[in-house]
Amino acid sequence: MEVRIGIRNVAREVAFESAHTPEQVRGVVSDALSSGQQLIELEDDKGGTVLVPTDALAYVEIGAQDKGRVGFGR
Structure with a gap:
C-alpha cells in the first residue's frame, strides 16, 4: 500500500510503500x-x-491495499 506524506514548506512529498x-497507518x-x-x-x-x-x-494520504495486478507488470 502506498503512503504519501506532505510536509509544510516543502515542495515534494514523502512517498513509500508500506x-x-x-x-494500522491511520492508527500510528x-x-x-x-x-x-x-x-x-x-x-x-x-x-x-x-x-x-x-x-x-x-497531510497523510493512505492508499488502498494492493490487489492482484493484471498484465505484464508482475
Missing part, C-alpha cells in the same frame, strides 16, 4: 498527533523507517 494496513498517525509526540514513525515495506515531525505535517 506492508501495514491502512488502519492518529496516536502520534493526539498524544503530542514530536515524531511520527512509520516503516516501509523494505524494513526502513520514515520519521516525520508532527509539527511539520501537512
Whole structure:
C-alpha cells in the first residue's frame, strides 16, 4: 500500500510503500498527533523507517491495499 506524506514548506512529498494496513497507518498517525509526540514513525515495506515531525505535517494520504495486478507488470 502506498503512503504519501506532505510536509509544510516543502515542495515534494514523502512517498513509500508500506506492508501495514491502512488502519494500522491511520492508527500510528492518529496516536502520534493526539498524544503530542514530536515524531511520527512509520516503516516501509523494505524494513526502513520514515520519521516525520508532527509539527511539520501537512497531510497523510493512505492508499488502498494492493490487489492482484493484471498484465505484464508482475
